[in-house]
Amino acid sequence: MDEQTRLMHSHTGVGMAGHPGLPQHMQEGSGGTDGDGRKQDIGDILQQIMTITDQSLDEAQARKHALNCHRMKPALFNVLCEIKEKTVLSIRGAQEEEPPDPQLMRLDNMLLAEGVSGPEKGGGSAAAAAAVAASGGAGADNSAEHSDYRAKLSQIRQIYHTELEKYEQACNEFTTHVMNLLREQSRTRPISPKEIERMVGIIHRKFSSIQMQLKQSTCEAVMILRSRFLDARRKRRNFNKQATEILNEYFYSHLSNPYPSEEAKEELAKKCAITVAQVSNWFGNKRIRYKKNIGKFQEEANMYAARTAVNAANASSHGSQANSPSTPNSAGSAGSFNMSNSGDLFMSVQSLNGDSYQGAQVGANVQSQVDTLRHVISQTGGYSEGLTANQMYSPQGINANGGWQDAPTPSSVTSPTEGPGSVHSDTSN
DNA sequence: GTACATGATTGACA
């Protein structure tokens, strides 16, 4: 039998004796040996092919039925299935057996940790609490942010589960469909149960890759939510008024050297309910912005000077606390910050009176300073008429180089609470 | 929507 005939023979898949509709020579397994015979065979086969379309559906069904009922069919299918198992499927099997995807495991772990997957027993809440703790922000509005975070996480969780359910449903439907299809096809071509099982596995893998994408997207959403929640810059909140006042009071009362020590920073942080880093940031920004635009801050400086003066005056007139006046506290609710000096304020006050600032003079006589302060206060309302702004709070603390007057290197900046030798002009001196 | 205020970040520097 020549190659073409063999091909046709195998393609028809019905090279079995007694099958209707095939040329007699094929049914008998004989092929033409001479050229004319071959031509005749091919012609017959072509004729057969051409007439297939002319056959009725019933006729085709009858043929199909006859084929399925052929006594040799099961045996032949078994053999073919065996061959398939030994060749193609075994090769595929070796390729498809993969270890669990580490990325998928990471995603699963993360979703579990974030409370997106797994039981919903406050996982998101715990994550939010951890996020809050990590952020180290002021606690006042933490609960609001916390609930916001939880709500958004819950939303993500809901979407995740809905989509996951959809995928699983679709996967099951598709698997059932394919299995039915393969079972149906197994009547006409050799498909072993193992092959069907393998196909199911392939479908599942495909769907799990889709699920992995879903998991990845969910993880990204959680990460974004988390980063937004944690990112201090994004959730920047202006300090409350009290905190700003406390910081400003310190700044303007240490204008000649507005570099709080670590201890002072910690105390300010505690008073303002912010972190030490935030205090440092605040002073850094304040120094820069004050230096850049002193005129703009003049009014503010005067206001704090007046306040400090009033409080200093009150403190000194109410007893013997002149050596350690507490920070002026406009509202009295911010707590008293122990600024043991008002030297810079006095410096400015004295300059108001035309005296040049000399550190040794500062705080020499508390009572006289209080008197001077009272004078300043009386003028505060109309300083703009009689006094230039610079007279009130001249940038004398800033040297020609742009640095603060006598400002030591940051590392040697001493606390306002430090004793003699400090660059600050404590009244306690 | 826009301009300004303000807290945070970043890179350079001493």
Add this chain to the structure above:
DNA sequence: TGTCAATCATGTAC
């Protein structure tokens, strides 16, 4: 390592 200076990103007032 703390500070400066520039810059970013958000809040707020209009």
